Amino acid sequence: MRNVPDSLLHPGKRNAWLAFTALALVLLALPFATDALLGRGWVRIADFALLYIMLALGLNIVVGYAGLLDLGYVAFFAVGAYCYALLGSPQFGLHLPFWVVLPLGALLACVFGVLLGAPTLRLRGDYLAIVTLGFGEIIRIFLNNLNAPANITNGPQGISMIDPIRIGGFSLGSTHELLGFTFPSVHLHYYLFLCCTLLVVFVSLRLEDSRIGRAWMAIREDEVAAEAMGINTRNIKLLAFAMGATFGGAAGGLFAGFQGFVSPESFGLTESVMILCMVVLGGMGHIGGVVLGGVLLALLPEALRNGAGPVQQALFGKTLVDPESLRMLLFGLALIVVMLVRPAGLWPSVQRRRELIADDGVVQQEQDTVYDSSK
Amino acid sequence: MTAANKALLELSGVGKHFGGLAALSDVSLHIRRGEIYGLIGPNGAGKTTLFNVVTGLYQLDEGTFTFDGVAYAHCKPHVLAEVGIARTFQNIRLFANMSALENVMVGRHVRTRTGIWGALTRHAAARNEERAITQRARELLRYVGIERPHQTLAKHLSYGEQRRLEIARALATEPALLALDEPAAGMNATETESLKALLQTVRASGITVLLIEHDVKLIMGLCDRVAVLDYGKKIAEGVPEEVRRNPAVIAAYLGGEPASPSSSGEEVGVEE
Structure with a gap:
């Protein structure tokens, strides 16, 4: 903190472009590098990490911006996934194209978002969390039981053989040769998901710095004052639910097309909590933080799954703790540590940081003056 | 009269x-x-x-x-x-974690129209409106006499400034x-x-x-x-x-x- 680098306060355009280009290159090369260094399994994990980031960014709108604690967010993910699965699989023999099914799933999730939002408008904090949690469970239980009397969701067995994502005549489900490179299916999904994630980031950024975004934050800060200042809290809250749900639904559609199989098991409470953890751990209301949280929490369990067993084997000669339980243990620990050490999240919002730096800068200057004169 | x-x-x-x-x-x-x-x-x-x-x-x-x-x-x-009708509150109710400027900008909400579409595309009308919001908010901050950097979070303002910021926010609703x-x-x-x-x-x-x-x-x-x-x-x-x-x-x-x-x-x- 001696001298705040100038680039932090006024990022030079040149540096920004350099960083941007470097990041773009890393993101483009990532699947090939991962494939070569760690194996194809990790590319698949990267794909899932991108899906999680999309979900976390969607939830960030509801929780981070509007301050509405939603513990049933995975329900929208489920709605999007099942919409895709039902309309693009042998279940009903429907094979609608991707560009119809995905928006439809997002739209349906949006409708569900409003359906959940409408009755909970008066609720806040814990009470809202309880209702949303219930909503999430209702959706999952419905999916689990809608196999009788008429078989819609195929119950706990789930729906398999879902159509791969096909854009035009280009199927992401098989390997393609392009420009001399070989693109396996997971690589193609990676690029599609990357585009979608960037789109979600873009939308979040734009919304954050807008009239609507400010209205969300005003509601988060003080709902009564926001309403007294002329914000129609009902509409603005519903909008937050709808936007968040739309992102969740879109991510769900991508998930179904990527995985080729959905079952209610994937949409349990743990998933909701996991997505919420990404938002909270990373930095609520800050896009960079949420992305960081998403990456960490999506990769950590995989790293543990692959690393914890062998490490224990090497240290103790046998596996003492099952990696799956270790994962939950470490999650809890990580959350507690983060909340104690960095209550605003690992990477909190720029504005707060900017203010801290500005304040420190002034103090630092004063201290420097004193120090110089005494010297 | x-x-x-x-x-x-x-x-x-x-x-x-x-x-x-x-x-x-x-x-x-x-x-x-x-x-x-x-x-x-x-x-x-x-x-x-x-x-x-x-x-x-x-x-x-x-x-x-x-x-x-x-x-x-x-x-x-x-x-x-x-x-x-705009009001302030007896126990100050600012948007504590938003900047002084943003607090006043929220006050402009009711007199502006940009929705989701405008926020996403930032078309000319939306940009102009946003510029006008910022400009008006800055004017109002000066009007009520808040000298500090407008990016200061509301909760870090002094008590008297917070009271005046509430007035600025209320005035922003015209x-x-x-x-x-x-x-x-x-x-x-x-x-x-x-x-x-x-x-x-x-x-x-x-x-x-x-x-x-x-x-x-x-x-x-x-x-x-x-x-x-x-x-x-x-x-x-x-x-x-x-x-x-x-x-x-x-x-x-x-x-x-x-x-x-x-x-x-x-x-x-x-x-x-």
Whole structure:
């Protein structure tokens, strides 16, 4: 903190472009590098990490911006996934194209978002969390039981053989040769998901710095004052639910097309909590933080799954703790540590940081003056 | 005093009950366009309740409430903000984790239109509107005399600045009536003096001011007319000098009658 680098306060355009280009290159090369260094399994994990980031960014709108604690967010993910699965699989023999099914799933999730939002408008904090949690469970239980009397969701067995994502005549489900490179299916999904994630980031950024975004934050800060200042809290809250749900639904559609199989098991409470953890751990209301949280929490369990067993084997000669339980243990620990050490999240919002730096800068200057004169 | 005689806000026979407690009963008053109207009374007299009725946080149980000739019963706060009633709060209610500038920008919400589509595409109209919002917010911050960097979070402002920021935020909604709930509470003499000057400027710009205040000096020096509430009833109304000499008012303040101090908490505001 001696001298705040100038680039932090006024990022030079040149540096920004350099960083941007470097990041773009890393993101483009990532699947090939991962494939070569760690194996194809990790590319698949990267794909899932991108899906999680999309979900976390969607939830960030509801929780981070509007301050509405939603513990049933995975329900929208489920709605999007099942919409895709039902309309693009042998279940009903429907094979609608991707560009119809995905928006439809997002739209349906949006409708569900409003359906959940409408009755909970008066609720806040814990009470809202309880209702949303219930909503999430209702959706999952419905999916689990809608196999009788008429078989819609195929119950706990789930729906398999879902159509791969096909854009035009280009199927992401098989390997393609392009420009001399070989693109396996997971690589193609990676690029599609990357585009979608960037789109979600873009939308979040734009919304954050807008009239609507400010209205969300005003509601988060003080709902009564926001309403007294002329914000129609009902509409603005519903909008937050709808936007968040739309992102969740879109991510769900991508998930179904990527995985080729959905079952209610994937949409349990743990998933909701996991997505919420990404938002909270990373930095609520800050896009960079949420992305960081998403990456960490999506990769950590995989790293543990692959690393914890062998490490224990090497240290103790046998596996003492099952990696799956270790994962939950470490999650809890990580959350507690983060909340104690960095209550605003690992990477909190720029504005707060900017203010801290500005304040420190002034103090630092004063201290420097004193120090110089005494010297 | 030709156009000024027209009533901007008119309450007649307003009553508000909380269970068995009559926080307001049969209160009638009218506020003329362009005046500074003071509302005083002992703690628990129902001043803040009256405020909350006028700004839509509470719904009145009896009587009528007209603003600018239109009756508004059972209206949501945001509707009243739109027709031109803005307020501040007794216990400061800023958007603590937003910057001073953003706080005022939120006040512009009700006078602007950009929706999701405009936010995403940032088309020309949206950009212009956003620029106008920022510009107006900066003007208002200077207008109320907040010198600090406008990016400072609201919670890091000094107490007096927070009070003034609330006024700036309320002014951003372009109100016809600005309702201030104890704006001078906790201010020192200098700050009160500059607040007084600010309110006179506000009035000069054509905005009617409704003021709850305990600082008698401020009320006497600033208000054109004053109403006194006690136990939810209006016990006096008139020019400050008149009201000050009114025996009923003196009794209410000095406890001339053997009345037990009100134990009700209606002054607490709208805490839930």
